[in-house]
Amino acid sequence: MPAAPRRAAICTLLSIGLAAASAPPPRATPTLETDPRADVADAAVAPAVWTNSRDPAASLILGTHARTGVVAFDLGGRATQILDLPGADQIALCSLPGGTGIAAVSLRGQPALAFVEISAAGKLSLAPGLSIALPAPTPTAVALAPGVDASALDCVVALPGGAIEHHRLTPAPDGSRSAARATTFKHPAEVGAVAVHAGNVLVGDATGAIWRYPVQGGQPGAAVVPPTPKALIKPVIGLATFVHADGSGYLLATFDRSTQVVLYDLRTFERLRVFGIERTASVDEVQYPGEIAASAAALGATMPFGCVVVQDADNEGQGPNFKVLAWEAVARSVRPPLPLRPAGAK
Secondary structure, three states, X not given: OOHHHHHHHHHHHXXXXXXXXXXXXXXXXXXXXXXXXXOOOOOEEEEEEEOOOOOHXXXXXXXXXXXXXXXXXXXXOOEEEEEEOOOEEEEEEEEEOOOEEEXXXXXXXXXXXXXXXXXXXXXXXXXXXXXXXXXXXXXXXXXXXXXXXXXXXXXXEEOOOOEEEEEEEEEOOOOOEEEEEEEEEEOOOOEEEEEEEOOEEEEEEOOOOEEEEEOOOOOOOEEEEOOOOHHHOOOEEEEEEEEOOOOOEEEEEEEOOOOOEEEEEOOOOOEEEEEEEOOOOOOOOEOOEEEEXXXXXXXXXXXXXXXXXXXXXXXXXXXXXEEEEEHHHHHHHOOOOOOOOOOOOO
């Protein structure tokens, strides 16, 4: 090929490569948003999803609000119940067999976790006699999941300074639960988010790394996602698992001041996809996704493959709220698209 055409071809290839590298990430369309609180200072902090196994369409989005407490939203985004719990901050929820649920809630400025029960009718109430005393106030993250012994629950709490505690919630014959500290360990950085899956604690930290620890302790942890480069450090602020019935699925992560949600393979931790959240005619975009929750359970006709819920700390000045995305909107938005599978167990 003559020199001039060859240079032109090289320039064309470089232009294509630069255009691909600078292409914006795919953006998923939110299905709905939750009602913002009338008091804009009553910030929406962290979401959770309760699956009503008896009536999936009656499932709920739970959200902590800094002044109010725990707010339950229906799948249309409307607030249906408020549980007075001022200072409610982090929340982690476990949907239980029989169509009930339980949530662990941290309280700002207090060295304790409160627990909220969700009845089969979707009513919220404080769990009588159940709480966890902590050695320091204001936990930075909390997770709750079924234990290896299905009758017990694993509750993991991250504290300022990188301390992490694992508590076991054990049922009594009368249906109540008691909590006991099982293990403690120290993470080498501040912890921004935790999740529990398949007997492991997943820890997202201030360096942007994600670590895995055995929930029962006794073995050292290992980084499964490396830290971000020092010049580009974005601390992890949210982790959520999206689990299919066979145990496969995705780990979703959000990072401070990042416009993207990152999806990792839940078994290999390979980075698979990223997506942002765009504006629709009725729902504004999410500039910086915050705390995150996900469920792979069928949630009625509008979200038959599950959903993702993210905190929108800006919400265009109307007071922070939560944006809800049907999983199929996420799966179809990324490139290449993710396969849609029958709804799973979580």
